[in-house]
Amino acid sequence: MSDDKIKDPQVQQIIPQQLRLARAYIPIQMFTTRLEPTEGLRRGTIFPELYMPYQHQPWKKPRGNES
């Protein structure tokens, strides 16, 4: 995990605790803002941080390694 990720407050919350082997960990969400009801319904969640839309673009060819 990169330093940037660890600085994310959503992730940071579980880092200080002692993590145990052979357990699954999910960061606990912290409510800050939400979308307006109509926009939340349209997106399928009122929480901007949980909005992860599907990006399937079959018309785009899969790209190889660039740069």
Place this chain on the structure above:
Amino acid sequence: MWIYEKKLEYPARVSGPNPRLAKVVITQYGGPDGELAASLRYLTQRYTMPTGRGKAVLTDIGTEELAHMEIVAALVYNLIRDASIAEIKAAGMDGYYADHDKALYFVSAAGAPWTAAYIQSKGDPVTDLHENMAAEEKARSTYEYLIQLSDDPLVTDTLRFLREREIVHYQRFGELLQHVYEWKDSQKVF
């Protein structure tokens, strides 16, 4: 008990008859990773959740899954309602039609009837929550495959809503899992 609301959680619109699409979307009605399985899995696991939070999450997500089952049913119903026999035959849905006409029945995309073997209720809350997180991911994957298969933008819009719900449910089950670990640790006698 449950009280019915005469509305859908999210609109289910279709552009026109499309039995070919109905034939695959129905898998989220009665298929292995469908909404019936999701709802019944959570609603039957809730009795052995150890804490109030656990019972609440399982009851509430199990209830929301029933609303998703209704949305999927509305999609399938409207996709086949006005389809002609010729269209049903061309879509390869004639086998379904022979058994069910245009009625809703719990089958997978391949026509396998729903079975309780799709779900588990293990009594161990950590085990059950792992099953539920996996179930949410399996449903998310299925919605992505359905989005790939959909040639109706209105149906795709509803499928996108249902897919996003799986992500939120996954997060809630994950948070509940952390809580159950803490509960388990607090039960240990030193």
Place this chain on the structure above:
Amino acid sequence: MMPEQIQLLTQIMALEFTAVELNLYLDTHPEDQKALMDYNAIAQELALVKDRYSRRFGPISNFGSAPSQYPWAWVHEPWPWEVTF
């Protein structure tokens, strides 16, 4: 469905979805006061819109959730899977 009914129903859908989301969040964060206040405010607003809807277009919920005009309005069509707005 009349435009006014569709408009109220859409409003109910949006408010109730916000309530569902906050409800699930509160299930795993019962001590989040900000989310709780938000939930209570949405619940109040939702109850008002549902009341306005059911007075005008018949009950949205059964089993004693709202009174019905004569004749018994619960049987009115369309049912949710027949609504395509």
